[in-house]
Amino acid sequence: MKKSIIAVLAVSAISSLGSSAAFAHEDYSKRGTLHWLEHVQARASSPTERELATYGYASNATPSRTVIVNADTRYINVTRLETVALKVGDKTVNWTFDTIGTNSFPLSKVIQGGDKVTVYLEESPLYRSGS
Structure with missing residues (x-):
């Protein structure tokens, strides 16, 4: 044996x-x-360019929704790792909010014309603990 x-x-x-x-x-x-x-x-x-991107990155992924930012918009809520089409004036960008340790930031960090708009991030369901 x-x-x-x-x-x-x-x-x-x-x-x-x-x-x-x-x-x-x-x-x-x-x-x-x-x-x-x-x-x-x-x-x-x-680190890669994406790893260095504090607020996420422009993406070719299909957005889950479109957010139209106008003069009345003061904040938007997104989920971490969500890809959203951001429309500000005549500019549109698909943005993936791939952030770590960031709970909110000015939209102007992502797209011009996003002044006075705050992005609030909710944790992705992929990373939530528990049931």
Whole structure:
């Protein structure tokens, strides 16, 4: 019984070593085995443009609704990760409100003409805890 377990473990170890080699590339550094850490650090130190966008980003996604902002508009309510078509005057932009730690902000940060309008963000149902 012990021999069959050892054999299975050996085959498993050899299989995983063989498959991990497929993801490797030539490493000419002196450090060798720590080379992967450079990749992790490089990725962590260079965030994407979307990750840097404090208030979300313009999107090609289909908006869930259209919000028309006029002179009487003082605030809009959106859900985090929601994509909304914002229409201010003759300008329209599809905006995905992908924010973290931001509960409200001036609409002017997203689109010109959004002065005196505050965007209030509600947490996405995807991230709510509980039932």
